[in-house]
Amino acid sequence: MLQCTAVTPVPYAEALLALAxxxxxxxxxxxxxxxxxxxxxxxxxxxxxxxxxxYLWAAEIPDVDQDLWLLWTGTGAHRLYRLDVLPVCPAILRNFVTSTVTACMYFDHHPGPHSCSVTDPLGELITGESGS
Ligand SMILES: [Zn+2]
Ligand SMILES: [Zn+2]
Structure with missing residues (x-):
């Protein structure tokens, strides 16, 4: 499954307040x-x-997995924002072939599949060039 391509300008004042x-x-x-x-x-x-x-920010508290998310619906003048601190999705994908573990990077009770099964359409373009 491909990643959603929606983009939004950040509601700066609200986002700063939420971060603070x-x-x-x-x-x-x-x-x-x-x-x-x-x-x-x-x-x-x-x-x-x-x-x-x-995704905006991961809370830096020991033993607490929470992220700040910007959630929105609509486009242009009809865009509706909300900023919310949400617990991290507990799903973990184990790959027994490569014995790696990948954690879902979304919030708990997110809609749709976990992040491991979502492909970033832009990410595929740069694969193979990263040396990190
Ligand atoms: Zn979307
Ligand atoms: Zn998930």
């Missing part, structure tokens, strides 16, 4: 977010009844 007030947020929110930043929906392709979700 969340537990385990960054010390200096403007350092991690640009005012003209665009965020990509991370989910697998979905229909319009499902909110788009862009």
């Amino acid at each position: 007030t969340m537990k385990g947020g960054p010390e200096h929110p403007p350092d991690v977010l640009e005012p003209d930043e665009f965020l990509l929906c991370e989910l697998g392709e979905h229909d319009e009844s499902v909110e788009h979700a862009a």
Whole structure:
């Protein structure tokens, strides 16, 4: 399954406030977010009844897995945002052939398949060139 291609400009003031007030947020929110930043929906392709979700920040608290997400529906002037701190999806994919473990990077109770079965259409273009 391919990744959803929805993009949104970040609602900067709201996002900064959410980063500043969340537990385990960054010390200096403007350092991690640009005012003209665009965020990509991370989910697998979905229909319009499902909110788009862009990952903003992982809380830095020991033993707590929570991320700040920007969720939105609609486009242009009809775009509706909400920022939410959500627990991480507990799903883990074990590959017995390569004996690797991949954790789902979405939030708990997310719609659609886990992140392991979603392909980033842009990511495929750069595969093979990364030396890291
Ligand atoms: Zn989406
Ligand atoms: Zn998942």
